[in-house]
Amino acid sequence: MSQIQWLGPHDPFPNPLTEVDPDPTVPGLMAVSERIYPGQLARAYQSGIFPWYSDNQPVLWWSPDPRMVLNPQNFKCSESLKKHIRHFCQETQSEIVVDADFGAVVRACATSNRKDQDGTWITHEIMDAYTTLHEQGHAHSIAVTDDGQLIGGLYCVSFGAMVFGESMFSYESNASKLALAALSAWCLQNQIKLIDCQQETAHLRSLGASPIPRIQFLEDLQSSLNQTNIERPWTFDKAILNHWL
Structure with missing residues (x-):
């Protein structure tokens, strides 16, 4: 050994x-x-x-082996989530905001209470390191807001045509799912084939993610790193959610 x-x-x-x-x-x-x-x-x-x-x-x-991934086209948009998307898109004060306040989204992920989890892995050192990646254009935040207030979101990392999901949070029901639905739709628009979810959980499985062998993930990653046709900087709004309706 x-x-x-x-x-x-x-x-x-x-x-x-x-x-x-x-x-x-x-x-x-x-x-x-x-x-x-x-x-x-x-x-x-x-x-x-x-x-x-x-x-x-x-x-x-x-x-890890296996590696949990979400093929964006396999995102499970339930009927109840579609209903929520319709309502969200009709509300003029509701928005999807990309990369506007990365630090606020990361802090919200770090401080959110999670079932069966004490503390957080998002330490101050993690926040600083991912903020540096954000400043370099390789880390992104997707915030769900209502009347200017943050109600949910996620942050992720991107190199080439691979997106690595990091953490989500919700202050209101379905808010983090709206962020993931928006990210998945944007990935489909940009021919991004995988969102890395890292480790298997029942929640991720319920949203359409599934495990693949590590070697398959690494081979997909290497082929994705050289792709340069991805939209930069990231820009989209809540209209992208219409993809799922």
């Missing part, structure tokens, strides 16, 4: 395409670092690796 590697500021990540999990007792854990070093987060995503850890832990870098 090989040892899990501690990464310094300039150390490369293990390649999950060619290297097996270093410790089979912790499947998917590829490496550890003392903190998230400058440039490290971008390199991780382009290698199919993401951070997931708690405040009292070092930074843990993961590439």
